[in-house]
Amino acid sequence: MTGTGTPADARRAVPRTDAVLDSPDLAGARERLGRRLVRDAVGRAQQRVREGALAPDLDAVVAAVLADLPPTASSLRPVVNATGVLLHTNLGRAPLSAAAVRAVADAAGTTDVELDLATGRRARRGRGATAALAAAVPDAGAVHVVNNGAAALVLACTALAGGGLDRDVVMSRGEMVEVGDGFRLHELVASTGARLREVGTTNRTTAADVAAAFEAAEREGRRVGLVLKVHPSNFRVEGFTAAPGTADLARVCRSAPGGRVPLLVDTGSGLLAPRRDLPDEPDAASALRAGADLVTASGDKLLGGPQAGLLLGRADLVEQLRRHPLARALRVDKLTLAALEATLTGPPPPVVAALEADLGHLRERAQRCAAALRTADPDLDVAVVDSEAVVGGGGAPGVVLPSVALSLPEAFAEPLRRTGQPEAVPVLTRVEGGRCLVDLRAVLPHDDALIGALIGALTGALLAARR
Structure with missing residues (x-):
């Protein structure tokens, strides 16, 4: 026989999987997360x-299973962006407004994305979102939406110059941009x-360089698309x-030897109209008024909406792009359409609030948070300091946005990011000059209490670790 404390006894002592899974205390978790995720957590508890x-x-x-379960069935975790980068690519760029979030939730079920409820017949997909986009940029003859800014560029180049047409795309060497993760726009163009x-x-x-390119193409028996x-x-x-400038290029394109050549302006950061606080950032409306035939923009940057590629311009060209076979592969889903429409028609999104944040109000928020932390722990080394934020996300390079931050010992940066608690929301900060800076410009006011609570919870552990 096997004696007490043997592996066989340990195996017999482990509660059965079905007994744990069928516990009434796990019913809510099974409904929220699904049986597989709960079963995996049961297996980990049994191993313990x-x-x-x-x-x-x-x-x-x-109890161990409940403590081990994630809050949602997705591995993505919400975070607080206290880095001072308003549009942080690694954090998903623009956070959606409350109106856009509600629109996504409403659209997540069965919805009339391609149905006219009045007639019961098929309708234009995303007509509400495209109508809102057209209203936001009246200078555009027509608009179309694809799944991101690179897709908008690929669709335009394919339909007008690639995809078997083998036409030239004229581009300045000074504008051959490399974006995130090593992607280069000129290589993207060539791939079409x-x-x-x-x-x-x-x-x-200069514009003369572009005119010379037209003449060179004609001599070679080629066309510029x-x-x-x-x-x-x-x-x-x-x-x-x-x-x-766009106006200079438009004049050259209209007088091209082989006939008018379309001019596409990729605005980069996605402004639809000018902003006084970003005077050097191009916008779609100004580019169209200056003579651009097509403009591409991103939805998840300065517009403050979901990831999307916006195409605006001449009605005939937009329709040509919309009807191209590639457009089907690049189309956006109902959730993106809902979020985009709500962003365009609803209240200002968080990125706009961050751009327009009042410096005095930021300082008041920081001082209230610092005072609460000092009250909880008089020995905490916390200060309110001036900071510098940036737009980020490929927008407004070189523009510095005055901001305010909480300054903490550098040791706080990692535990604020890692938290160590599945239910806690990580806070992303930046380390500068040997200090952990919690920049408030991109932080929503209702997250101040969350930041203060997390810092307070970490204080005791960090002090104990130093002892």
């Missing part, structure tokens, strides 16, 4: 029993089958520089 780290008791195992014709130099390109002007939204070139 086998190792002697958990009592072989059903109630203890159920269009032939890239580079003009100008890294620091200087598109002139592409890209805003270098994530860097600046200073000094001895020159770049043709």
